[in-house]
Amino acid sequence: MVLIPGDTGSFDAHHPPRRELLDDCVHCGFCLPTCPTYAVDGEEMDSPRGRIYLIDLAQRGEIPLDRTLAGHIDSCLGCLACVPACPSGVQYDLLLAATRPQLERHVPRTRRERLVRRAIFAVFPYPARMRAAALLGVLYRRLGLRALAHRLGLVDRLPAELRAAEDLLPPVPVRSLFRRPPPIVPAVGERRLRVALLEGCAQRVLFGDVNAATARVLAAEGCEVVVPPGQRCCGALNLHAGLEDDAAARARRLIDTFETARADVVVVNVAGCGSSMKEYDRLLADDPAYAERAARFAASVRDVNELLAELEPRAPRHPVRAKVAYHDACHLANAQRIRRQPRDLLRAVPGIELTDIPDAEICCGSAGIYNLVQPRTAEELGRRKAANIEAAEPDVVATANAGCLLQVRRFLSADLPLVHPIEILDASIRGVPLERARR
Amino acid sequence: MSTATTYRPATLAELRDALVDSAGERLAVAGTGSATAWGGEPVHDAVLDTTAMSGLISCNPTDLTVAVQAGMPFATLQETLAEHDQWVALDPARAGTVGGLVATADAGPVRHTFGSLRDSVIGVTVVLADATVARSGGYVIKNVAGYDLAKLFHGSLGTLGVLAEVVLRVRPRPAATATLAVPCDAATAFDLGGRLIHGSLEPVAVEWCDGTLLARFDGTSGGVEDRLRRARALAGSDATDAPADAWSVVADLVSGDDGDTVVRLGTAPDRTPELAALVAREAAAHAVDAAMTSSPFAGAHTVRLRGGSAAAHAAVVTALRTEQPAVTVCRWTDGLRAELPAWGEPPPAVAVLRAVKRAFDPDDRLGRGRFAPWF
């Protein structure tokens, strides 16, 4: 097969995976032990090296874009643990991001996949719908329906995707479903920054407490926190699923909304949202009306851990006595390369003993909508992660991503509190016990 | 035996010629003769004596290698290396040739750290029964090109071919060495040895010999002194610093005297105390005087039986074989051969052993009967 320069093989000409990125891979296999799907099944096609190989073959036109290829790209969690592990500097994140939309365009999904995806994208990005679903979930539990459904074996007869959704619903108090931070929280003391907070979709519904804690901590550290009204989904779920156009539309709208806030920094406390917002420049690079604004926006996005680590601590920390296992959210650790900051912040709290989790680099299986669309692998990964966390024998588990919180909670057998690290900081700054701070 | 022809080549070419000239004859390969009795008794028409092939081929101290003809006495090799403050990390009891030590897979207490000669041989030249001269390995200490024939010949007891030349890796001699002696039973020895190891005191040898634990430490003079002190503290009040010749008891036991039976066997390390108890029990039951020396963490044991009848010796060895079939009889008391098969139950891979023998010596001309009844 002769390679024609610029030829894109089986891919179409709209941002296909780039040849020079593919050529970076030397097939050394250093990525293998970091890959969750490889850890579960040990099959080359479901490893980063194998996926790159397949993308490479498609780019050369030696294999078609078909169900086989799509299956192996779908099975990738997008955790990107392989990226920092790669000694040759392969940018798998870019390869994946370029491949997924191509497959969405060219490989029709099965009816079942379409239904599941449609349902997910019809609920998750919409806080109101999410809240309604969560309320139903609360009712489902309160009325004993959940127990009944389990007893009757109804749950076991659900398709795996729905069973996962049923199981992921956290026990949330109704009150917190409606908790919203005030539109502006003034800085305590002299104002150092004006920051605009992303509320998130599932985040604001299921983890309203985390948003409240985030605003309090930022304010205590001298940030004026604005919560731009009318903000909608950032499009992370769409982007990571290869639905580029939907993601781009959401990105434009979010940029519009946040620009009105005139903040120095856009702050996010959900790893998945933050990582996609930092990619807006790439996502909107072809849109003349937005390219520049997107680049400015992306440059202003900070994860809350990242931002706090940049600020000299101002608020005094009170002791919080706990052994904390910090779980790296992939979209924070791998996509945004934020590993040290949350650990440093936690270590700075007197009384906190920070512990590592064995096999920390392996994803928990949450990965955006992954645990809903690839339930088998996700469950296996969730079980492994829970077992590893329990092996570290912590008092508290901290992780900075809504998806991880939901996923890990589902598999932890022990009665182990799971928190966002910001909740620990909040408790420390306010000088209240962690359990109380979270109420 | 005395009627047999003896071939005594001095060079590789003469060795090859000897194998050509002896075509059709059954050969017993012999070095100094210190392991003639090991295993089965080979039937042979002629003896191939390797002791004239005793030259140094090359000594390369900066490369940490030495090449010798296989018939060189091992002691001579160590003397040569000592001039360069180096040694081959092996301390066998027998005064055998280098080739003989390879063929018998023999080793002494430092097997605890350095293994046997298989772990130090980096190249061999062998001559097969059909006079094919073959080399494997080479002159470098790190080398994975081709199959490692030296491994195959390790423990071959003269049944695969004749070792002609051996290249070995050498190590610097330690600046200082010291020995701790602790009188104790096998269980205590195993426990204490484990604590020395897990305490990172890095004993180079741990041997339990007939009621005494000997532990040797090699290193810098300051380091050895420090470790010996800490080892003594671990071992308790019975422990003493022993002179270097304390180790001769191991060699004496392993060598045995006329009339003794000496066997060696391997077990998992933690079976050492049980094995010691078994030896004591069986020896008492059959009115035999038994002594045992073990490198417990290498799982390597030698048992010497003294006094009593051949039948009694046979009964003890049979009991040992029930525990661990892989027993090699190295010295046979008079009449024992009539009472005891040369080998016990064959190892699981005996079919492969047979196939290898067939491939290298299809006419079974070298050391025929050495491994009978296995093959």
Added chain:
Amino acid sequence: MSWSAELTEALGRANVITDPARLRTYECDGLTGYRVQPAMVVLPRSAAEVAAAVRVCARHGVPFVARGAGTGLSGGALPVADGIVISLQKLRRVVEVDPVNLRAVVEPGVTNLDISKAAAPYGLYYAPDPSSQQVCTIGGNVAENSGGAHCLKYGFTVNHVLAAEVVLADGTVTTLGGDSAQLPGYDLLGAFIGSEGTLGIVTQVTVRLLAKPAAVRTMVADFATVAGAGDAVTGIIAAGIVPAAVEMLDNLAIQAVAASTESVYTPDTVAALVVELDGPPDDVAEQFDEVQEICREHGCTKIMVAADAEQRRLIWTGRKAAFAAVGRISPDYFVQDGVVPRGRLAEVLGRIAAMADDAGIRVANVFHAGDGNLHPLVLYSEADGEHDRAERLSTEIAELCVELGGSLSGEHGIGADKACSMPRMFGEDDLATMLRLRTAFDPDGLCNPGKVFPTPRLCGERPGKYRPHPLEEAGVIERL
């Protein structure tokens, strides 16, 4: 029933791969220059399933190739076109860690590093540490007799494996080795280790564990010349010190490392020596001082001593990622793996530099200086048409090592890559004798065929012509 149907029945549809695109992901290992699509890949979940698969192959005369993590650099896991690949990646159980007997029993798909991780709670570890240790599997280590940076002091896989359960070419399962190293009979285990998958498939391995040394000290010494660094190593050896590791990196390699990770190496030094000592604290401290003194005597320009575990980790991460990191400074490269007697290091490096100049190709050097194991990295650009020239240079370097009395391979194996160079190192009788062993284990030649030994088809040999023995040419041995 066809063999493929039998395999599918024996292992289950989910554990066989026949789809062409999927099969292609198995067409090469860490050496991508050779690619062959196998007819089928099977992924057995137990030793019994491995044996079942091999029995089907034996019955039908189908060649089979075992594969671990596929990190090998000599094409040892290169498939055979009409044969199957048996992936051992579903056999990843650490069966037992036995701290009392200082050993662990593991399945072949367990990575080298995971053995040490499993042993760590007992203060023990598994000594051989190939650079790919977090990826490569113990099954592959057994096949290749893998070494690593620390094998100067601790030896290779063969020195640390006590027993192996293996599936032979006819599908029978047997055990080589046993509870103790002292077992009568030929050392079949020793011969099996390093046989590059040509004598059978290992399905369980019992390895020796060592107590972690009480002290570890690591330093990087910079030198203005490669020869100076080499002389320092000679000085260390002459002083009777056996470091746990002595590694050398030249400037090009250091540049690659710096491009890849957080590098602790001096960017502009001509050569750097990594020296690590381990053992009892007093011994280590005394010898560590001595090593520094020797380096200074040989003109070292700077010594950086790792202050803590993190710095030591960075030194080693850089060194171990060096091969793949070269991908950052060159679009394509070959990793060579020759060995010379240690005393000829300076000579061989000079000749490699001259050959590289002549070929107009850059060569980076990363190597185990303590045992003379070179890893010249031959950098080239496929796009610029340098492939053939670079490949020739790479082969010439390996053969130069043989010419200097060394070896074609120190640890990567012969595999498919160097089979044709084997006659450079071994005579016809040597190879024929090795083949006798092969025949004893695998009379039909189904087990990883086409590796280690040159075949006329592959290498276009001219039989019958007299060639002096390679060691004779090297001046190491004399003609009979």
